[in-house]
Every structure is written in structure tokens, then in C-alpha cells.
Amino acid sequence: MTDPAPDTVAADPVTLDAVDRRLVVETQAGLPLVPRPYAALAARLGIAEEEVIARFGRMLRAGIVRRIAAVPNHYRLGYAANGMSVWEVPETVIDEAGRLLAALPFVTHCYRRPAHPPDWPYTLFAMVHARDRAEVEARIGAMAGLLDGRSRSHAVLYSTRILKKTGLRLSA
Amino acid sequence: MELDAIDRALINRLQDGLPLTSRPFAAVAAEPAMAEFGLDEDMVIGRVAALREAGVLSRFGPLYNAERMGGGLSLAAMAVPAERLDAVAALVNAFPEVAHNYARDHALSLWFVLATETPERVAEVAAAIEARTGLAVRLFPKLAEYALDLRFEA
Numbered sequence: 001m002t003d004p005a006p007d008t009v010a011a012d013p014v015t016l017d018a019v020d021r022r023l024v025v026e027t028q029a030g031l032p033l034v035p036r037p038y039a040a041l042a043a044r045l046g047i048a049e050e051e052v053i054a055r056f057g058r059m060l061r062a063g064i065v066r067r068i069a070a071v072p073n074h075y076r077l078g079y080a081a082n083g084m085s086v087w088e089v090p091e092t093v094i095d096e097a098g099r100l101l102a103a104l105p106f107v108t109h110c111y112r113r114p115a116h117p118p119d120w121p122y123t124l125f126a127m128v129h130a131r132d133r134a135e136v137e138a139r140i141g142a143m144a145g146l147l148d149g150r151s152r153s154h155a156v157l158y159s160t161r162i163l164k165k166t167g168l169r170l171s172a
Numbered sequence: 173m174e175l176d177a178i179d180r181a182l183i184n185r186l187q188d189g190l191p192l193t194s195r196p197f198a199a200v201a202a203e204p205a206m207a208e209f210g211l212d213e214d215m216v217i218g219r220v221a222a223l224r225e226a227g228v229l230s231r232f233g234p235l236y237n238a239e240r241m242g243g244g245l246s247l248a249a250m251a252v253p254a255e256r257l258d259a260v261a262a263l264v265n266a267f268p269e270v271a272h273n274y275a276r277d278h279a280l281s282l283w284f285v286l287a288t289e290t291p292e293r294v295a296e297v298a299a300a301i302e303a304r305t306g307l308a309v310r311l312f313p314k315l316a317e318y319a320l321d322l323r324f325e326a
Contacts (some may be wrong), residue, residue: 016241024236033221035213036194049194054175057192058233066242067189068196070182070220077183081320084276084283095316102319112316113247120280120310120321125247126319143273157276164265164273164284 016064019045031068038137053070059079079129082159083136085143086122087151088115094124104146106139122155133158173226181221181265183228243293247312248298249280250305257281263304269297280310 013058016024022045032040038056039049074082090099094112101124102110109127126143130136140156175183185206197220198213200206211219223229238245252260256282259274264270264284273284289296298309 024234024241027233029233030224031190032232033217033224033232035197037196038194042316053192053194059234060192062240063237066235068192068234069189069232070186070223070229071235072183072187073227073230076226076228095318098316107319110319111314111315112318113314114314115311116310125312138288148203151286155278157278157280159274159276161275162273163232163261163275163282 016059018049019051020059020064023052023055023059042115071080074129078131081130081133081136083130083133083140083156084126084159085126085140085156087124087126087147087154088121089124089147089151091123093150097124097147100146100150101143104139104143106130121153124151128156143156173222173228173237175228178211178229179219179223181209182216183223185233186220188252238287242290243287244286244294245314246286246294246298247314248284248286248301249310249312250282251279251303252282252305252307254281260305260307265302267301269293269295286311 010067012079017120023041026041026044034040038052042049046162047054049062054069056065066113071135087097087101098110100105106128107126108129109125111125112123115121115123128136128139128143129137136158141152144151144154185200185203191199193199195213197216201211201213201216218228220232224232240285250260250264261273261275261282265273269286269288271285273282273285275281276283286297287295288297293310294311294313298311301309
């Protein structure tokens with residue numbers, strides 16, 4: 001009753017104007033690593049530093065920018081195993097189950113997605129990162145216990161190779 | 173690259189986000205939690221640059237949400253016979269809309285993310301991949317998000 005609603009994807013997209021799009025393009029490779037990064041971007045675009053900061057503030061509030069932050073390569077931090085756990089959860093309890101798994105510190109993504117019957121009954125996807133497979137397995141066991149019968153079956157798909165990894169692409 | 177305690181503290185701190193101010197690296201260096209390391213603005217910038225250069229950070233900057241920008245986004249999967257995996261992955265990766273692509277140990281062996289300029293393009297690109305590979309593409313769009321917290325303890 002007091003649980004927050006899941007962040008559904010129905011929210012209207014926010015329009016970017018031409019200057020916003022240029023800021024997106026200029027920062028696709030990252031933020032300039034200089035003392036005043038927004039001033040550096042402003043100089044490239046021929047606008048004021050304050051305007052760049054104001055535009056990023058607006059994009060942050062609108063959810064276009066999730067945050068301005070570091071993204072580590074998890075393999076380089078020793079998280080060698082990543083298991084995509086998938087769970088067959090009835091619609092009536094899926095939001096509850098999703099929130100339970102999302103609250104676990106080792107679950108990085110947790111989404112509801114469509115089933116593809118008959119061979120893919122799983123609708124709740126939760127990504128688990130750990131140092132090795134044994135640790136992933138232990139965590140999957142803990143997740144199954146936490147779901148306590150809300151899931152009818154589950155599977156874990158380990159990544160065996162990264163075949164491509166690029167960021168968001170946006171043409172100018 | 174060996175990470176020291178300062179690198180680890182910075183990686184953990186910077187995953188939470190930079191303050192949106194004119195001199196964000198100076199602001200981070202001055203935070204109480206960072207005080208024990210005696211960092212200044214240039215030292216923070218130098219360490220972040222070294223971590224990026226070494227590939228410990230795969231990205232440093234604004235993290236954009238494609239859907240909120242009006243684009244389309246979907247997870248997709250294909251059942252690819254093992255002997256065709258490399259060839260099919262190369263065909264799939266040639267599409268600029270394919271952002272991430274992982275091989276996984278399952279009958280559905282290829283899992284990738286389609287990020288497109290418009291929502292309608294997701295189905296078009298999936299159909300184009302089917303035409304190129306002769307294999308079915310199953311789409312798994314996000315119906316609800318319960319967590320997206322890509323933070324790792326360094």
C-alpha cells in the first residue's frame with residue numbers, strides 16, 4: 001500500500017532542443033577532465049558555463065541524464081561472474097517480487113519483461129554480479145528463498161563472452 | 173593497474189554522481205568523506221584520467237537514458253547454433269543500433285540491447301537482423317523497472 005509504484009516506462013519522453021543535443025553529442029565520450037568541465041563544454045558550443053550547468057540540471061530532473069558519474073568496468077574490479085537470473089513469476093505478485101529482489105545490494109538491474117511461451121516462461125529479470133560463479137549461485141539461492149514461492153521456476157544465464165559494448169549513440 | 177585505497181574510495185564515491193557545480197572535482201576533493209586522503213582538485217582529475225586510461229572506468233560523464241530522450245530500447249535474444257555464433261554476432265554487431273551484445277550459456281545464446289532513435293525502429297531493426305541472419309529475434313522490452321543501480325564496491 002505504501003510501496004512506491006515501479007518506474008514504468010509509460011512516462012512521456014522529454015524533448016531535447018538543438019543545444020541539448022549538441023551537449024549530448026559532445027559528452028558521449030565522457031565529461032572533459034579539466035577543473036571546469038562545463039566551462040570547457042560551453043566554450044565548444046559558444047554559450048555560457050551557467051547555461052551548460054542549467055541544461056544539465058534540467059536533463060537530470062527530467063531523467064534524461066540518470067547522473068553524472070563514473071562507470072567502472074566490473075571485470076577490472078574483480079567481478080568476473082555475471083549471471084542473468086530469470087524468474088517465472090505470476091502477474092499478481094510480480095511487482096512485489098521485483099521490489100524484493102531490487103532491494104538486494106548485489107542486484108544491479110531488475111526488470112519485468114514479457115514471457116515468450118512456451119519455452120520462455122520467465123518475466124522477472126535480475127542481474128547478479130559476483131567474484132565467481134559459486135558466489136552467484138549462493139546469491140541465487142538467497143533470492144529464491146526471499147521470493148518464498150512467488151516464483152514457479154528460474155534459470156541463470158551466465159555470460160560467456162562480451163561481443164560488443166558501446167555507449168548510447170546519438171547523431172548530431 | 174593496481175588500485176590503491178584512494179582509487180577505490182574515488183571509484184566508490186564517483187559512481188554516486190558528481191555535484192553539478194562549476195568545479196565538481198574540487199568539490200569532491202573537499203568532501204568530509206574524502207578528507208583523510210588529502211586530495212586536491214588536480215589529484216582527483218589526475219586519478220580519474222588514469223583510471224579511464226587504464227580501462228578501470230569504462231565511462232565517466234553523463235549517463236543518458238535513451239528512452240527519456242524519445243528513443244527506443246529493448247533487450248533482444250536469438251537462439252544461434254554454436255557453430256554460427258561468431259558469424260551471427262558479427263552480422264548483429266554491424267548494426268549501429270546494437271549497443272551491448274553478450275554470449276550466454278543457454279539455447280537463447282545471443283543477448284543484445286537495441287537502442288534506436290525512435291521506438292518504432294526497434295521492430296524494424298529486429299526484422300532487418302532476422303533477414304540478415306535467417307534466425308528469429310525475440311524482443312524483451314522492459315515493462316517495469318524495479319532497480320537500476322550499477323554500483324560496484326571497488
